[in-house]
Amino acid sequence: MASRTAGVQISTADDASRVQELELAVNKRARVEGLSAPLHQQRRPGVGRVGVGAHVLTSTLIAQAVNKTMEEIHTPTSSHNRVAYQGAPGAYSETAARKACPEAEPLPCEQFEVAFQALTQWLADTAVLPIENSVGGSIHTVFDLLIKYRLHIVGEVSVDVRHCLMALPGVRKEDLRRVQSHPQALSQCDAYLSAMSGVVREAVSDTAGAAQAIAQNNHRDVAAIASERAAELYGMDILDRNIQDARDNITRFIVLSRDPLIALPDDPRTYKTSIVFSLPSSGPGEVPGPGQLFKAMSVFALRDVDLTKIESRPMRRGVAAAVGPDLIAASKGRFDYLFYVDIVGGLGDQIIQNALRHLQEIAPFLRVLGCYPMDLNAGDVSAAPADLPVDDRMLSGTGLGMRSDDLLMAVSGASARIPMQGNIGWVQSKAAQRGARVVAFQGSYGAYSEAAALEAIPNCQPLPCEHFETAFQVLSQWLADSAILPIESSAHGSIHAVYDLLIRYRLHIVSERVTEIKHCLLVMPGTRHEDIRRVISDPQALTHCDAFIRGLPGVVREAVGDTAAAAKMISENGWRDAAAIGSERAAQLYGLQVLESDLQGDHPNHCRFLVLSRDPLVTAQSSAQRFKTSVVFSVMEGPGQLFKALSVFALRDLDMTKIESRPMRSNPVQLANGAVGGRRFRYLFYVDFVGNLADDLPQNALRHLQEVTDFMRVLGCYPMHVEAAQP
Numbered sequence: 001m002a003s004r005t006a007g008v009q010i011s012t013a014d015d016a017s018r019v020q021e022l023e024l025a026v027n028k029r030a031r032v033e034g035l036s037a038p039l040h041q042q043r044r045p046g047v048g049r050v051g052v053g054a055h056v057l058t059s060t061l062i063a064q065a066v067n068k069t070m071e072e073i074h075t076p077t078s079s080h081n082r083v084a085y086q087g088a089p090g091a092y093s094e095t096a097a098r099k100a101c102p103e104a105e106p107l108p109c110e111q112f113e114v115a116f117q118a119l120t121q122w123l124a125d126t127a128v129l130p131i132e133n134s135v136g137g138s139i140h141t142v143f144d145l146l147i148k149y150r151l152h153i154v155g156e157v158s159v160d161v162r163h164c165l166m167a168l169p170g171v172r173k174e175d176l177r178r179v180q181s182h183p184q185a186l187s188q189c190d191a192y193l194s195a196m197s198g199v200v201r202e203a204v205s206d207t208a209g210a211a212q213a214i215a216q217n218n219h220r221d222v223a224a225i226a227s228e229r230a231a232e233l234y235g236m237d238i239l240d241r242n243i244q245d246a247r248d249n250i251t252r253f254i255v256l257s258r259d260p261l262i263a264l265p266d267d268p269r270t271y272k273t274s275i276v277f278s279l280p281s282s283g284p285g286e287v288p289g290p291g292q293l294f295k296a297m298s299v300f301a302l303r304d305v306d307l308t309k310i311e312s313r314p315m316r317r318g319v320a321a322a323v324g325p326d327l328i329a330a331s332k333g334r335f336d337y338l339f340y341v342d343i344v345g346g347l348g349d350q351i352i353q354n355a356l357r358h359l360q361e362i363a364p365f366l367r368v369l370g371c372y373p374m375d376l377n378a379g380d381v382s383a384a385p386a387d388l389p390v391d392d393r394m395l396s397g398t399g400l401g402m403r404s405d406d407l408l409m410a411v412s413g414a415s416a417r418i419p420m421q422g423n424i425g426w427v428q429s430k431a432a433q434r435g436a437r438v439v440a441f442q443g444s445y446g447a448y449s450e451a452a453a454l455e456a457i458p459n460c461q462p463l464p465c466e467h468f469e470t471a472f473q474v475l476s477q478w479l480a481d482s483a484i485l486p487i488e489s490s491a492h493g494s495i496h497a498v499y500d501l502l503i504r505y506r507l508h509i510v511s512e513r514v515t516e517i518k519h520c521l522l523v524m525p526g527t528r529h530e531d532i533r534r535v536i537s538d539p540q541a542l543t544h545c546d547a548f549i550r551g552l553p554g555v556v557r558e559a560v561g562d563t564a565a566a567a568k569m570i571s572e573n574g575w576r577d578a579a580a581i582g583s584e585r586a587a588q589l590y591g592l593q594v595l596e597s598d599l600q601g602d603h604p605n606h607c608r609f610l611v612l613s614r615d616p617l618v619t620a621q622s623s624a625q626r627f628k629t630s631v632v633f634s635v636m637e638g639p640g641q642l643f644k645a646l647s648v649f650a651l652r653d654l655d656m657t658k659i660e661s662r663p664m665r666s667n668p669v670q671l672a673n674g675a676v677g678g679r680r681f682r683y684l685f686y687v688d689f690v691g692n693l694a695d696d697l698p699q700n701a702l703r704h705l706q707e708v709t710d711f712m713r714v715l716g717c718y719p720m721h722v723e724a725a726q727p
Contacts (some may be wrong), residue, residue, distance in 0.1 A: 056088060056108045056109065056110050057084070057107060057108065057109045057110065057114055057118055057123070081101065081103065081104040081105065081125045081126070082104055082105050082106075082107045082123070082124040082125055082126075083097045083100070083101040083104040083105070083106055083107060083124060083125065083126045083127065083128055084097075084107045084109050084114075084115040084118040084119055084123075084124035084126070084127040084128070085097040085106060085107070085108060085109065085115060085127065085128050085129070086108075086109050086110075086111060086112050086114070086115050086129065086130075086206075087108060087109075087205075087206040087207070087208055087209065088108055088206050088208040088209040088212050088230075089106070089108055089208060089212075089230075089233055090207075090208035090211060090212070090226060090227060090229045090230030090231075090232075090233045090234065091108075091206055091207055091208040091209075091226075091227070091230070092130075092159055092161055092207065092227055092251060093128060093129070093130060093253070094106050094108065094208070094229070095159050095227065095229065096128050096130070096157050096159045096251070096253040097128040099157050099159065100126075100128050100155055100157040100253065100255045101126055101128070101255070104125065104126065107123070107124050110205075111205075112129060112139075112141050112142055112145060113141075113145055115127045115129060116129075116145050116148075116149045116151065116256075119149075119151060119256060119257075119258060120149055120151070120258070122258075125257075126154075126255055126256060126257050127151070127255070127256040128157070128253050128254070128255050128256070129142050129145075129253060129254055129256065130142065130251050130252070130253050131143075131156075131252055131253065131254045132251070132252045132309075132663070132681065133161070133184070133249070133250070133251045133252075133663075134246070134248060134249060134250045134251075134663040134681060135184075135188055135244075135245075135246050135249050135663070136184045136187070136188070136496055137494070137496035137499075137662055137663060138311050138493070138496075140313065140492055140493040140494075141543070142254075143311065143313050143340055143493075144313070146276070146369055147276065147338070147367075151256045151257065151258060152256065152257050152258070152259060152260040152261070152369070152370045153254045153255065153256060153274050153369050153370025153371075153372050154255050154256065154257045154259075154260070154261040154370060154372050155254070155255035155261075155372045155373060155375075156252060156253065156254050156255065156272070156372060156373075156374065156375045157252075157253050157255065157375050158250050158251065158252050158253070158375050159250070159251050159253065160249070160250055161188070161244065161249040161250065161251055162227070162228070162241070162242050162244065162249070163181075163185055163188065163189055163207075163225050163226070163227075163242070163243050163244045163249075164225070164226060164227065164228055164230075164231060164238045164239075164240065164241050164242075164243065165179070165192075165223050165224075165225060165238070165239045165240040165243055166211060166223060166224050166225075166226060166230070166231045166236040166237060166238050166239060167214070167220075167222070167223040167224070167236060167237060167239055168214065168215070168218065168219070168220055168235075168236060168237070169235070169236075169237050170220075170237075171220050171221075171223070171237065171239075172239075173196070173223075173239055173240075175220065175221055176196070176199055176221060176222065176223050177198070177199065177200065177221040177222070178199065178200045178201075178202050178219075178221065178222045178223070179193060179196070179199055179200070179201055179202070179222070179223050179224070179225060180201075180202045180203075180204050180210040180213070180214070180222060180223070180224050180225075181203070181204065181207050181210050181224055181225035181226065182203070182204065182205065182206055182207045182210070183203040183539050183559060185207050185225045185226075186201050186203060186225065187497070188244045188245060188246065188249060189225055189243050189244055189245060190245055191245045192240070192243040192244075192245070203539060203559035203560070204559070205557075205559075207224070207225060207226035207227065207230065208226050208227070208229075208230040208233070208234075210224035210225070210226060211224040211226045211230040211231065211233075211234045211236055212230075212234055214234075214236070215234040215235060215236065223239065224236070225243070228241070250681075252375070252681070254274075254370075255372070256370075260370065260371065261370070261371060261372055263346045263347070263348045263371065264348075265348060267346075267348075269373040269374075270344065270373065270374045271344075271345060271346030271347075271348075271349075271371055271372065271373055271374065272308065272342055272343065272344060272345075272346075272371070272372060272373075272374045273342070273343050273345060273346060273347060273352060273368065273370070273371045274340070274341070274342050274343075274368070274369040274370050274371075274372075275340070275341050275343070275356070275359075275366065275367065275368050275369060276338055276339065276340045276341075276365075276366075276367050276369060277296065277338070277339055277341070277359060277363040277365060277366040277367070278315070278336075278337070278338055278339070278363060278364055278365040279292040279293060279296060279337070279339070279362075279363060279364075280292060280362070280363070280364050291649075291650040291653065291655075292362070293339070293646060293650075293656055293659065294643075294646050294647060294649065294650030294656075295362050295650070296339070296359060296362055296363060297642065297643045297646055298643060299355045299356075299358040299359045299362070300343055300355055300639075300640075300643065301639070301640040301642075301643030301644070303351050303354065303355050304639045304640060305343050305344065305345055305351065305352065305355055305639060306343065306344040306345075306638070306639040306640075307341060307342065307343055307344075307642055307643075308342045308343070308344060308681075309340075309341065309342040309661055309681070309683070310339060310340070310341050310342075310642065310659060310661050310685075311339070311340040311341075311660075311661055312337045312338070312339055312340075312658060312659050312660060313337060313338050313339075313340065313493055314336065314337060314488070314489070314490040314491070314493055315336040315337060315338050337658070338365075339659075340369075343355075344374070344639075346371050347368070347371040356368065436459050436460050436461045437457060437459075437460045437461070437481040437482060438460070438461050438463050438479070438480040438481050438482075439453045439456075439457055439460040439461070439462055439463060439480060439481065439482045439483065439484055439611075440462075440463045440465050440470075440471040440474045440475055440479075440480040440482070440483040440484070441453050441462055441463070441464060441465065441471060441483070441484050441485075442464075442465050442466075442467060442468050442470070442471050442485065442486075442562070443464060443465075443561070443562035443563070443564055443565065444464055444562055444564035444565045444567075444568055444586075445462070445464055445564060445589055446563075446564035446567060446568075446582065446583060446585050446586030446588075446589045446590065447464070447562050447563060447564040447565075447582075447583075447586070448486075448515065448517055448563065448583060448607065449484060449485070449486060449562075449609070450462045450464070450564075450585075451515060451583065451585060452484055452486075452513050452515045452607070452609040453484045455513055455515060456484060456511060456513040456609065456611050457482065457484075457611070460482070463479075463480050466561070468485060468495075468497050468498055468501055469497075469501055471483040471484075471485060472485075472501050472504075472505045472507065472612075475505075475507060475612060475613075475614065476505055476507065476614070478614075481613075482510075482611055482612060482613055483507070483611070483612045484513070484609050484610070484611050484612070485498045485501075485609065485610055485612065486498065486607050486608070486609050486610075487499070487512075487608055487609065487610045488607070488608045488658075489517075489540070489605060489606070489607045489608075490604070490605055490606045490607070491517075491540075491544050491600075491605040492540050492543070492544070492605075494660050496662065498610070499660065499662050499686055500662070502632070502686075502715055503632065503684070503713075507612045507613065507614060508612065508613050508614070508615060508616040508617070508715070508716045509610050509611070509612060509630055509715050509716025509717075509718050510611055510612065510613045510616070510617040510716060510718050511610070511611035511617075511718050511719060511721075512608060512609065512610055512611065512628070512718060512719075512720065512721045513608070513609045513611065513721055514606050514607070514608050514609075514721050515606065515607050515609065516604065516605070516606050517544075517600070517605040517606065517607050518583070518584075518597070518598055518600070519541055519544065519545050519563075519581050519582070519583075519598070519599040519600050519605075520581070520582060520583065520584055520587065520594045520595075520596065520597050520598075520599065521535075521548075521579050521580075521581060521594070521595045521596040521597075521599060522566075522567050522570070522579060522580040522581070522582050522586060522587045522590075522592040522593070522594060522595070523570070523576075523578075523579045523580075523592060523593050523595050524570060524571070524574060524575065524576050524592065524593070525591075525592070525593045526576075526593075527576050527577075527579070527593070527595070529552065529595065531576060531577055532552060532555055532577065532578065532579045533554065533555060533556065533577040533578070534555065534556050534557075534558055534575075534577060534578040534579070535549055535552065535555050535556070535557050535558070535578070535579050535580075535581060536557075536558045536559075536560055536566040536569065536570065536578055536579070536580050536581075537559070537560065537563050537566045537580055537581035537582065538559070538560065538561070538562050538563045538566070538581075539559045541563050541581045541582075542557050542559060542581065544599075544600050544605055545581055545599040545600060548596070548599040548600075563580070563581060563582035563583065563586065564582055564583070564586045564589075564590075566580035566581065566582060567580040567582045567586040567587065567589075567590045567592055568586075568590055570590075570592065571590035571591055571592060579595065580592070581599060584597075608721075610716075611718075612716075616716065616717070617716070617717060617718055618694075619692055619693070619694045619717065620694060625719050625720075626690060626719070626720045627690070627691060627692035627693075627717055627718065627719055627720060628657065628688055628689070628690055628691070628717070628718060628719075628720045629688070629689055629690075629691050629692070629693055629698055629714065629716070629717045630686065630687070630688050630714070630715040630716050630717075630718075631686075631687050631689075631702070631705070631712060631713065631714050631715060632684055632685065632686050632687075632711075632712070632713050632715060633645060633684070633685055633687070633705060633709040633711055633712040633713070634664070634682070634683070634684050634685070634709060634710055634711040635683075635685065635708075635709055635710070636708075636709070636710050641708070642685070644708045645685070645705060645708055645709055646659075646687075648701045648702075648704040648705045648708065649687075649689050649701055652697045652700065652701050654689045654690060654691050654697060654698065654701055655689060655690040656687055656688065656689045656690075657688045657689065657690060658686075658687070658688040659685060659686070659687050659688075660685070660686040660687075661683040661684070661685055661686075662683060662684045662685075662686065663681045663682065663683060663684075664681075664682040664683065664684055684711075686715075689701075690720070691717075692717060693714070693717040698717075702714065
């Protein structure tokens, strides 16, 4: 009899065996033998070179193994060092783990947090986790886990991501009906997949896991996108290599340990120090005062300390609780931030020590995440002149040649409570009859983006689009009057794809809207909790409702493009063993029953949306309303350049409400100067500040910014959504 634990197939016999082995490990009586040795040796007919996925470590197994012996854990007991990573064997994380710790045995873990737990519970000696990708940006979950767990960064390593299309031996491309992979991999191969007609994309938790599942189930109409190593491990044929859209696709991984790395005084290597801090505010839920981020950055600029990265993350309540009561009190607003910064220099350097002491005087919360040698070989990418901030190939652009009918995500079905429509003309004629504006949004009818559109422009006619880029395209081609896109979530952080599209398309931000996201469990009428075998939703919704889903025994998670699409699928197919996570409006539209509400529990989630237009908003100088201006820029090479850029706002008491760094798509890696050595990511910086372009101060600040940056663009000036800053 087999059971499912969080989507990973585990047999009862294997489960008991591994729990016993883990108990032996933590009781210091034996080696943990069953977790890694069989992975590359076991053979089964028809399953390639690797056995079943039961060898992936889960949080359930860790809890069963150690919950009674926590006080007995003192030292690791395995005769071999183990390095934990997220994913199945053959994942890019395994490649990074082997590169960072070549002598250690890789320990595959089901989720990022399981890798943290394995290291914390002495089941592994190190852990290697992805922190940033040159295409997809930062991995937000890992940032949050760095706060939750008191582990230390002791190294970094970069891996070139080269995606392959693979299938079972003998399968041809024309036989394929589905392509499975991690959502990021599917997105990174968008142009290639768009050229494959009639192929459906299916998101799973792991690239190598997709290959493993195809091999296990002998699916001959399904392909996986994964690494060459995954193809070798699971006996798959590679149909195409290097299918990613971006030539330079690099992921940076961090190496974690229970103990910090202490650098020797005569160590010749260049070190990096990673820190996280918060800024003081005038009250709970209120943004920091003008110049606070500038003051924090000044502690490094005044000492010529080079910053290699800065990342702002919304302060989730669970993350704040992991730090302490002071941070909980300061995190009651919808968008309170923690700032993650990487600086060049080690803790053995007195200048770095002085800078951190100075920062501690300013920041109510400061933690050093680690001090470690820089990876001086970030991939095999040659530095090239960065004439443009963004590569022309960064997104597929296939929709630019589409018929207008194809740009619309049609919604139909016998149980759908909305009219059927086949083309954009239907939406436009409907809008004309009502004298309404057409507003493009990503997703199906019933998505949270549609609700935001109706809140921002109450009498509009929403136009559903399949992808974020489709919404940009229909607005650019005059098929819609406005578009509304999510830019930031208080639970998950920034929406990277939208930031990239703001550069590619010359559209203008004219408004913003903050909407609370309340997830519901939606089922066919009459379906009970015990009937549910699958939960379907957007990947972020599945993550946000993780605690609730774990309370449904034996349930498998399935990721789709948006929450409302999950509801639509269940309604159209009449699935009585499946549930969707979506909105109450989606339940009404598709004739579903709300079985549970507020699945997010005590972790409220607010999403900030941007309203885009083809024309900028021109405001009067005498306007009493508070305005926000969004800009994007890149800085010149050298210490203190970001400080100079931010100083243009601080010197004029202009309050910055957000800063976001995004790797450049055209030239993500640059050759650093001789004093530092090695390679590093190149960034664009997105900044929101309080100010109206009709006033002199913001205008002067932008003129000053133009002098100290090598690229600058204004994305929009628009009224602030006042409720966004309220507790």
